[in-house]
Each structure stands twice: as structure tokens, then as C-alpha cells.
Amino acid sequence: MKNICVEFPGVKALQNVDCEFRGGEVKAVVGANGAGKSTLMKVLSGVNSNYTGDITIDGKPVQITNTKVAKDLGIEIVYQEVDTALVPNLSVGENIMMDYLTNGIGKAGIVNWAHLHKTATEMLQRLELPITSRQMVATLTLAQKQMVVIARAMMGKCRFLILDEPTAPLSQKETEQLFDLVRRLKADGVGIIFISHRLNELFEICDTITVLRDGQHIKTFDLDKSITQDYIVELMLGKVFDQRVDKSGRSIGDDVLETRKLSDSRGAIHDIDIHVRKGEIIGVSGLVGAGKTELCKTLFGAFGKYSGEILVNGKTVVNNSPSQAVKNEFAFVPEERRKEGILVGETITNNLSAVTLGKYSGLLAFINKKAEDDAAQEKIRSLTIKTPSSKQKVGLLSGGNQQKVVIGKWLDSDAAVYIFDEPTKGIDVGAKGEVYKLIVELARQGKAVIYATDEFSEIMNLTDRVYVMYNGRVQQELITEKTNENELLFYSTGGQKK
Amino acid sequence: MKEKQSNFSIGKFLTEWGAVLAIIITFLIFSVTAKGLFLSTDNMITILRSISITTIIAIGATFAFSAGFFDLSLGSIATLAAAFSCTFIAWYGMPMWVAIIATFAICMLIGCFNSFVSFKMNVPTFLTTLAMSFILDGFELTYSGGSIINPRMNGAAGQQLVKEIPSVFFQFGKAPWIIIIMLVCVAICEFFQGYTKHGRFMYMVGSNAEAARLSGINVNFYRTLAFMLTGLFVSVGGVLIVSRAGTVSSNAGSAFLMPAIAAVNIGAALAGRGKPNAIGTFVGAALIGVVENGLYALSFPYYAINIVKGAILLIALIMSNYANKEH
Numbered sequence: 001m002k003n004i005c006v007e008f009p010g011v012k013a014l015q016n017v018d019c020e021f022r023g024g025e026v027k028a029v030v031g032a033n034g035a036g037k038s039t040l041m042k043v044l045s046g047v048n049s050n051y052t053g054d055i056t057i058d059g060k061p062v063q064i065t066n067t068k069v070a071k072d073l074g075i076e077i078v079y080q081e082v083d084t085a086l087v088p089n090l091s092v093g094e095n096i097m098m099d100y101l102t103n104g105i106g107k108a109g110i111v112n113w114a115h116l117h118k119t120a121t122e123m124l125q126r127l128e129l130p131i132t133s134r135q136m137v138a139t140l141t142l143a144q145k146q147m148v149v150i151a152r153a154m155m156g157k158c159r160f161l162i163l164d165e166p167t168a169p170l171s172q173k174e175t176e177q178l179f180d181l182v183r184r185l186k187a188d189g190v191g192i193i194f195i196s197h198r199l200n201e202l203f204e205i206c207d208t209i210t211v212l213r214d215g216q217h218i219k220t221f222d223l224d225k226s227i228t229q230d231y232i233v234e235l236m237l238g239k240v241f242d243q244r245v246d247k248s249g250r251s252i253g254d255d256v257l258e259t260r261k262l263s264d265s266r267g268a269i270h271d272i273d274i275h276v277r278k279g280e281i282i283g284v285s286g287l288v289g290a291g292k293t294e295l296c297k298t299l300f301g302a303f304g305k306y307s308g309e310i311l312v313n314g315k316t317v318v319n320n321s322p323s324q325a326v327k328n329e330f331a332f333v334p335e336e337r338r339k340e341g342i343l344v345g346e347t348i349t350n351n352l353s354a355v356t357l358g359k360y361s362g363l364l365a366f367i368n369k370k371a372e373d374d375a376a377q378e379k380i381r382s383l384t385i386k387t388p389s390s391k392q393k394v395g396l397l398s399g400g401n402q403q404k405v406v407i408g409k410w411l412d413s414d415a416a417v418y419i420f421d422e423p424t425k426g427i428d429v430g431a432k433g434e435v436y437k438l439i440v441e442l443a444r445q446g447k448a449v450i451y452a453t454d455e456f457s458e459i460m461n462l463t464d465r466v467y468v469m470y471n472g473r474v475q476q477e478l479i480t481e482k483t484n485e486n487e488l489l490f491y492s493t494g495g496q497k498k
Numbered sequence: 499m500k501e502k503q504s505n506f507s508i509g510k511f512l513t514e515w516g517a518v519l520a521i522i523i524t525f526l527i528f529s530v531t532a533k534g535l536f537l538s539t540d541n542m543i544t545i546l547r548s549i550s551i552t553t554i555i556a557i558g559a560t561f562a563f564s565a566g567f568f569d570l571s572l573g574s575i576a577t578l579a580a581a582f583s584c585t586f587i588a589w590y591g592m593p594m595w596v597a598i599i600a601t602f603a604i605c606m607l608i609g610c611f612n613s614f615v616s617f618k619m620n621v622p623t624f625l626t627t628l629a630m631s632f633i634l635d636g637f638e639l640t641y642s643g644g645s646i647i648n649p650r651m652n653g654a655a656g657q658q659l660v661k662e663i664p665s666v667f668f669q670f671g672k673a674p675w676i677i678i679i680m681l682v683c684v685a686i687c688e689f690f691q692g693y694t695k696h697g698r699f700m701y702m703v704g705s706n707a708e709a710a711r712l713s714g715i716n717v718n719f720y721r722t723l724a725f726m727l728t729g730l731f732v733s734v735g736g737v738l739i740v741s742r743a744g745t746v747s748s749n750a751g752s753a754f755l756m757p758a759i760a761a762v763n764i765g766a767a768l769a770g771r772g773k774p775n776a777i778g779t780f781v782g783a784a785l786i787g788v789v790e791n792g793l794y795a796l797s798f799p800y801y802a803i804n805i806v807k808g809a810i811l812l813i814a815l816i817m818s819n820y821a822n823k824e825h
Contacts, residue, residue: 203579302712326714334712343706345772354713356701361695409713 014039014051017217019210021160024191028202031212032236032428037195040164044193045077046070074159080168080426082145086137089338093133096152103203123151127181150181154480156493160191162320167198168426171454172489179205197426198455203367211235233429240342245436245461249444252464253278255314256448257417259299262308269472271308276417276448281439283463283480284452286492292452293335296421299450300332301325301379312416326355331415333406335422337399341406344395348387348405349376351394355409379408384434395448400431407438418442419450424458436462456485468496509820516817517764517778521550521785528792534698541791547673548789550680551735553743556761556779557687557756558731563762563774564691565724566704567623569581571612572732572758575605576751579736581612581647584746587667588649589657594664602733608634609729613722633750647746679738683731687776690727700724701773757786760811767817786810 014036021027031037042048044055046067055062056385057073064070079085086095087244094101097116120133129147137145146166153161163182173439182192182205202209203223211218211232218235221227255275262272271292276282284292297303299310301319311315312328321327322332334340343351353360353372360372376390383404387397393403403423410418420439424432439462443449451463459466460480468476468491476491540782555576562569569575579601586597608630612639616626643654651743652659669675702710735754740746764785765778767800786807 300712321716322711322713323716332712339706340708340712343702343709345705346702350698350702354710354715357695357698365695366693367695367698 006426014043014215016053016425017212017215019190019217019220021193023159023191024186025208026186026188026194026206028098028194028196028206028209029212030033030196030199030209030232031235032275032377032430035236035428036215037212037213039215041077041164041193041195042076043271044070044160045162046075071156072156075162076153076156076160077162078146078149078153078164078166080165082149085149086145088136088138090133090137091117091133092124092135092137092140092148093117095137095148096120096123096133098152099155119155120151123155127151127154129181136363138149141174142169143171143177146170146178147181150185154185154190158190160193161185162193162195164195165197166194167196167201169288172493174288175201192402197428199232202232203227203229213238216257226417234315236428237430245433245440247281247440247443247462247464249280251446252439253446256312257299257312257450258314260311262295262298262306262310263292264298264303264306265482266294266303267472268303268421269298269388271472273475274467274474276450278446278448279443280465281443281449281451281463283459283466284469284473285456285459285466285488286448286469288454290469290492292454292469293421293471295448296332296419296452299325299417300330302332324463326413326415329414329416330419331355331413331417333403333410333421333423337402337406337426337427338395342394342402345393347391348380348385348394348397349373349406350389352376352379352408355413359412375412379411383408383411383438396432398427400427400434403427403431403435404438407435415447417448417450417460419452421452422454423451424455456488459488460485468492499576499744517768517781517785517821519536520780521788524785524788524792525572528795530789531796539796543673543677545787546677546680546789547742548791549783550676551738552739552754552757552761552786553680553780553783554683555732555735555751556758556765556783557683557776558735559726559758559762560687560691560765560776560779561700561727561731562623562776563766564697564704565700565721566707567616567721567724568627568759569609569725569728570627570734570755571608571614571631571634572627572728573752573755574631574638575608575729575732576607576736576739576754577746578634578751579637580734580740580746580750581641583733583737584649584663584667584740585641585647585653585657586659587663588659589653591660594667598737600728601737603734605729606726607729609727610722613718613725615656616725617718617721622782635752642746642748644748646748647740648744649740668741668744671740676738676742679734683734684776684780687731687779691775696720696723704773715764722791756807756811757783760786760807760814763811763814764817767814767820782814797820 009330011131017036018319019040029040039048040303043051046064046069047428049065055064062073064073081424083304093116097120100116101111112186117133124131124133128136129151131140131144140148150161166178170178186192194202196202206223208220209223209232210220213236223424256278258273258275263270269417272295284295286292294303298306299319301321301324305320310319311317317328319328338344348373353376357367360375361367373390380387380390385401385404387401394402397405439449439451465481466478466480466488468488469476470492471494475494476497478487555572558572559569582604583598583601586592586600587594592600612626612630615621616623641655645654649663670679691701699715700720700723701711702715705716707717736751739750761779761782762774764782766772766774768778768781789806789810790803795807
């Protein structure tokens with residue numbers, strides 16, 4: 001690809017980007033949010049045909065005008081949200097053979113089921129995937145669904161496979177499985193384009209790396225031992241980035257939150273005993289599926305009735321629904337930002353007042369729009385939300401700024417307990433730092449903070465104490481200063497105290 | 499794709515202002531072609547009067563739409579409200595206001611029940627309200643003994659006429675009262691949705707129920723409230739049906755279902771608001787009213803008017819979904 005330019009009204013999304021991809025090579029494309037990774041991939045996969053510049057494949061110039069052209073050229077893309085690419089109530093085989101079903105059946109329109117499942121099974125075996133053709137997609141785990149999407153991509157004559165943040169929702173073990181698959185594909189001569197925010201993974205799997213920043217190509221180089229993670233971050237941000245978080249200025253007080261034998265009604269978590277003190281940041285660690293999200297949601301009442309007790313300041317409270325939890329001074333920043341956190345089509349102001357609108361409304365619940373907007377402006381300033389105005393639709397903001405809005409809506413809610421579930425998922429390194437600062441600031445104000453994440457480095461950087469979860473239970477409580485990532489991993493994978 | 503690059507797009511302009519434009523154009527066409535008949539003060543009042551029931555019932559639908567679902571039973575609720583309000587007075591001797599308030603209460607309870615089945619029993623609202631509309635239609639037919647209800651006579655199912663309906667009841671259905679009631683309904687809805695906390699929360703529930711729930715909003719409360727307000731405003735429309743026509747036929751209310759849905763959808767696209775709103779609904783209803791009235795003035799065959807109305811609904815749906823795509 002040469003001199004690729006993409007312009008949107010008012011923004012140059014890509015400026016003269018040159019890029020080269022080879023078969024049998026795994027290339028990482030990294031950059032902060034808004035750097036142009038997705039835009040570049042959209043050009044390659046034919047989603048965005050509004051580009052200028054030349055694309056050549058095997059020396060022949062091509063025009064990628066739509067997704068069909070891209071597919072015919074052998075370029076396939078696997079998006080982060082695999083669910084949107086699959087039909088849940090069809091079998092794995094049907095999903096893999098989607099192209100056969102739509103184009104290959106012939107005029108009679110009769111499906112040759114034996115052929116369908118046989119071909120799909122062959123592909124699953126070739127890729128050594130632990131799934132069968134007749135399984136229902138709806139019953140698969142996220143990682144398995146991803147594999148189905150990849151298998152489907154391989155059904156075509158795929159030469160280049162784009163993986164857009166494939167590991168974001170995966171656990172350590174699942175990530176390993178995915179990497180094994182990537183290596184097999186690479187051995188088959190497929191060129192892999194790997195997009196990820198998790199830089200440490202790249203060293204494991206990628207041969208070369210391309211860094212983008214502000215729509216421009218910064219550097220492409222081989223990813224060998226001499227490269228450090230800090231160096232890549234530096235290139236991505238254009239400045240030296242300090243990942244350490246300043247946690248000073250807090251005073252730890254008495255217990256604010258305590259749970260006794262907390263279990264949810266769905267059987268995802270069992271007998272959780274934790275306590276969080278005033279001004280303290282505790283981590284909830286563990287692999288995907290360990291029950292972190294379930295614990296957060298049970299605490300916040302989002303899973304309905306529970307057994308056991310939740311105590312705030314020593315008094316038992318009932319959190320059977322989120323609205324009760326809010327009254328009991330809980331705040332919750334959920335994992336799925338777009339689905340659970342923001343109202344995409346509403347303005348920033350309306351999102352920021354979603355929790356505390358009662359404060360800005362008086363007689364007959366009439367909203368004082370001036371007071372509401374003033375408060376929103378103030379939050380936009382203090383949270384440094386980058387936006388042209390408070391009337392901007394939140395769906396149009398970048399991931400990091402959306403997350404600030406989600407946190408911002410709780411800031412004037414007088415909550416005593418803040419629960420964060422993977423608040424930095426899918427946001428860039430710079431925005432992550434700002435989110436950390438916000439969380440520490442809340443702790444300084446005497447809030448009790450619960451921070452759930454499967455990234456051990458975040459636990460190490462941010463928390464005072466950590467509860468490591470495994471299989472729905474608290475496996476071990478650790479003091480962050482006296483532990484390390486290896487120990488976290490040990491307990492996360494079910495290790496018992498020696 | 500190309501069009502989006504310029505700030506002005508014809509598609510966008512048409513979705514946002516198409517309804518207003520259409521009213522003006524239709525108005526001009528009918529004024530010229532049906533001279534005298536169309537452009538008279540009397541006829542203007544006729545138009546306003548004729549859109550008032552549609553508007554009020556559409557206001558009811560606006561609440562349901564704003565909370566993210568729609569109520570197919572609203573036509574049947576309107577019929578029932580019409581039947582109950584007049585017969586409660588005529589056959590059961592209730593004072594007029596008691597009869598009207600009892601009617602409102604029953605219709606709001608139906609809304610409650612719709613909400614219970616949909617959100618506690620997890621039945622899609624579309625199906626709940628479809629089933630409900632059959633039940634209510636059947637109930638109305640049973641109550642009326644299968645014939646047209648005339649509150650000046652005994653009921654066909656054996657009810658005795660015990661009281662004459664006060665003439666003021668029939669005044670509600672005449673200008674200027676019916677027009678004033680309509681404007682009050684529009685104003686209340688606009689105020690509620692645009693300026694109150696509850697209206698805002700209802701929109702939030704409609705646009706992303708899970709995010710609203712996790713912000714501590716009691717989602718089912720607002721859904722139930724939306725269903726009840728739909729029931730309330732639709733029953734106001736129903737009372738006006740009988741007060742205007744004097745009798746109640748078994749399909750009196752269902753004739754308003756389609757125009758109400760069309761009005762809300764035309765309105766949602768209006769002025770780029772992108773969501774159901776009272777002023778938009780009013781403009782939408784006005785458009786349908788003007789077209790219908792104009793077609794009558796041109797002696798368009800009455801049995802073919804549904805073709806035009808259906809086409810307007812289709813265009814409205816295309817427009818409102820185009821508007822959603824723009825977002």
C-alpha cells in the first residue's frame with residue numbers, strides 16, 4: 001500500500017501511509033486510539049472505499065472498492081465483536097460454510113448437508129480446532145466463536161487475515177490457543193495483520209511491527225529482542241510515557257464495604273467475603289470467566305437477588321436491583337461500555353446527568369437545563385473530555401472519552417463505593433493513564449474503590465490489596481506491595497497457598 | 499457515500515423537514531384543485547377537528563415509542579374507552595366525571611397489564627399487545643352484544659337505559675373543545691418528554707435499557723409508566739370518539755392505529771430530533787389529516803383512501819429509519 005489517504009469531513013484520518021504486508025508473516029499494527037489503525041484496515045477490507053493512493057498485490061495495482069473485491073483478493077478481516085459476524089442459532093458448520101450457503105448451492109437451492117458438514121469438519125481439523133461442525137454457535141465461548149470466524153475466513157482463498165484486537169476478550173489460556181492457531185496459519189503462508197493494545201503479546205507472536213500515530217506512518221521495524229515495550233509506547237505517543245501511578249495523598253480509614261458469604265442466584269460466584277476500606281483501592285483479579293464481572297454486578301444488584309450479606313459502613317443493605325444499589329451509595333462502571341455504559345445517541349450532557357438528574361430537577365420533576373448543562377461543562381473540564389461541545393453525541397467520541405463520560409456520570413452521585421469493571425478495556429495508553437488518575441482521585445476523596453481486571457500489570461500499578469478469583473471464588477487475598485505478577489497468575493490459575 | 503461529504507444532503511433535509519414541506523405542498527395542491535371547498539375557515543376547523551382524535555391517540559403512542567416499544571392494542575383500548583365512558587353514564591347511571599375517570603383508570607390498568615406480561619413474563623411487546631387487542635375487541639363486542647353502541651338506547655346485551663347523557667359530554671367532541679383538548683395533550687406530552695426528569699429517563703430506557711438500568715434507573719417502572727400514559731391518552735381519544743360521533747362501532751378505535759403510528763414516525767424524523775416527540779407527532783397527524791381531508795374534497799373514493807394513508811405510513815417509516823441511520 002502506498003500513499004494511502006483517507007479524509008472524513010474535517011479530519012484527515014490517514015495521511016500518506018505506506019505499508020507492506022507479506023505472506024507467512026505476522027505483522028503488528030499499533031497506535032493509540034484514533035491513530036488510524038481501524039481506518040487503514042477498513043480500506044484494506046473494502047469497508048471504506050473512499051481512499052486515494054495505490055494498493056498493489058503481487059505487483060499488480062488493485063482498486064478495493066467494496067468488501068467483495070477484498071474477499072476475492074484474499075483479504076479477510078475478523079472484527080473484535082465476533083458475535084456480529086456469526087448467526088448464533090445455526091451450527092458451526094453452517095456458519096463456516098456461509099459462503100457455500102449463499103453462493104455455492106446452485107439453482108435448485110438444496111443444501112447438501114453431508115457435504116457441508118464434511119467440508120467444515122475438514123477445515124476444523126486442518127486448523128486443529130477443538131469444536132465440532134454440528135455444535136450450535138450460541139453454545140460456544142467467545143474464544144471458540146472467534147475460531148469459527150477465522151475458520152470461515154480460511155474457507156475462502158484467504159491470503160491476508162486481519163485480526164482486530166482478537167485477544168481483548170480472551171483469557172491467558174485462550175490467547176495461547178489463538179496464538180497457536182496464528183502460528184499454524186503463518187506456516188501455511190497466510191499473512192497475518194495483528195492489531196492489539198496489549199503490547200506484551202506482540203513480542204510473542206509478531207515478526208514485524210508498524211506504528212501509526214495521528215493518521216501517519218511513524219515507523220516499521222522487525223520485532224526482535226532488542227526492542228522494548230517502552231520504546232513502542234514512546235513511538236505511539238510521541239513522548240515518554242510513565243506508567244506508574246501516583247497514589248499518594250490518600251488516608252485509609254475504616255471498612256466501608258463488607259460482604260459475607262455473598263453468592264449470586266445464577267451460581268457464578270460463591271461465598272465471597274471481601275472488605276474495602278475508605279480511601280482504599282482493591283483489585284479483583286483473575287482470568288476471564290473467574291467471576292470478576294459477576295461479582296461486580298452482584299454487588300451492584302444487576303444480577304437481582306443474591307444470598308449472603310452486603311454491608312455498607314457496618315449496616316446490612318439490600319442491593320436487589322441497580323436502582324437500590326444507587327440509593328445505597330454504589331457506583332458502577334461496567335465492562336461493556338457501548339452496551340451498558342453510555343447512551344450512544346444522547347448528548348454528553350444527557351449522559352453525564354443520567355444518574356443525578358434528580359439534583360437538577362425540582363417541582364414536577366422539571367429539569368433545570370441550565371444547571372444541568374453547567375454541571376456537564378464543569379465535568380467536561382475536570383475530566384478533560386475532548387469534545388467540541390456538551391451537545392455532542394457520545395457515540396461520536398473516542399473510546400477513552402466515552403469512558404470518562406461513564407465515570408463522570410457518577411462523580412456527583414455521593415457514592416461511597418465505586419466499582420470499576422475493566423474500565424481501560426479498548427482505550428489507548430494515554431487515556432488509560434487519565435482513567436487511573438481519576439480513580440486515585442476518587443480514593444483521595446475517601447471513596448472505597450473496587451477495580452476488576454484481568455491485566456495483572458494494572459493490579460500491580462493501581463491497587464493496595466487484591467482478591468484473586470478462580471472459578472467463582474476468592475482464591476487468595478494478597479497485599480499488592482508484597483506480591484508480583486507471577487504470584488497473581490499462580491493463584492488465578494487455581495494454585496493453592498503453600 | 500458522496501452525498502455525505504457535503505454538509506447539505508437532500509436526503510437529510512427531506513427527512514427532517516419533509517413532513518412540513520409535504521403539508522405545505524399538499525395544502526397548495528388542494529387549494530388550487532379543490533377551490534372553495536378546501537380553503538375555507540370552516541374547512542380549516544374541520545381539518546383541525548378531524549386530526550384532533552388522531553393526534554391525541556398518536557400522543558399516546560408517542561409515549562410507548564419513546565420507551566422503546568409500541569402498543570398495538572391502542573386502537574382497541576380507544577374503542578373500549580369510547581364504549582365504557584358513554585355507557586357507564588347511560589346504562590349504569592354514573593355521574594359523567596366519575597364515568598370518564600373510571601374509563602381512564604381501566605385503560606391505564608390495561609397498560610399495566612400489558613407491561614406486566616411484556617416485561618415480567620418476557621413476552622415481546624408486539625405480541626403481548628397484539629393478543630391484548632384481540633381480547634379487548636372481543637370484550638367490547640360481548641359488552642355491546644355485537645352491535646353498535648348507542649347510549650340513547652338499551653344495550654343489545656340486555657343493559658337498561660337509566661340515565662340521559664348530559665349534553666356537555668357531546669360538546670367535548672365539537673370545536674373548539676376538541677381542538678383545545680388536543681393542544682393541551684400535545685403540550686403536556688412535550689413538557690413531560692422534553693423538560694422533566696421522568697421524560698428523560700423514559701427516553702433513556704428506550705434508547706439503551708441496559709445502560710439506563712446500570713445507571714440506577716428503574717427500567718420497568720418507566721416502561722410501565724409509558725404503557726399507562728399510552729393507555730391514558732388513548733382513552734382520552736376514545737372518549738372523544740363517542741362524544742363526537744354519538745355512537746360506538748366495534749372498530750371505531752382501530753381505525754386510528756395506523757395513522758397514529760404514522761404520525762409518531764413522521765414526527766420522530768422532524769427537525770432532526772431523531773426521537774418520538776409531541777410536536778413532531780402533531781405535525782405528522784396534521785399531514786395525514788390534510789391529505790385525507792383534501793382527498794375527500796377532491797371526491798376521491800373513500801374506500802381507496804387507505805391506500806394513500808398506508809403509503810404515507812410506509813414513507814414515514816422509511817424516513818424515520820433513514821434518520822436513525824444518520825445518527
